[in-house]
Amino acid sequence: MALGSPARLPWGSRCHRFARGVLALLAVTMVSGRVPARAEPLPPETCEVLRSEATLLEGGGAGANIERGAEWGRANLSPEQIRYVARLIALREQINFRCRPAMKEIPTPPLPPPQPEPAAVDPDKVPPPTRPERAEAESPKKPAMATPKDGARAPAARPAASRAPAAPPRDDAYKPPSASGAVTPPAPPAKPL
Secondary structure (H helix, E strand, O other), rough: OOOOOOOOOOOOHHHHHHHHHHHHHHHHHHOOOOOOOOOOOOOOHHHHHHHHHHHHHHOOOOHHHHHHHHHHHHHHHHHHHHHHHHHHHHHHHHHHHOOOOOOOOOOOOOOOOOOOOOOOOOOOOOOOOOOOOOOOOOOOOOOOOHHHOOOOOOOOOOOOOOOOOOOOOOOOOOOOOOOOOOOOOOOOOOOOO
């Protein structure tokens, strides 16, 4: 295609404007350094320097000023003291997130002794397992029913409980008043038998 071809889109089209916008955003992002990056852990020497500086600032009162809150600090602290508080906050962040805690040597617990291998035993000479004696009085189970083998009779079946006959159903459905305007009194409730 030639440059003057009518099939080519002009520079003012939406597609070209969008592409230029994306390229401009990409260029600004790369120049400003706002590309997300992983923070590598700091070396132990640097962490020690940061910890000592944080201890110095906390001893100077910046830690107590942080505890009092932002509103109190704006009203009562000088600009230099506010800078100390800001530096202490930045140091705490660096220490908490970029300094690895010192690995302490934790002793491993001893392993349990290995269980002895069962000796090869002849199955005919193995004694049966011993079972503990059961105390009938301490058993939480229900007492056993009497059996007919002792000459006792099985308990007789109880007769079904007699029920009172059910009351006839009440007609309590809504009934609209008659068209003549006469009001009919409600039916008296049914008497139980």
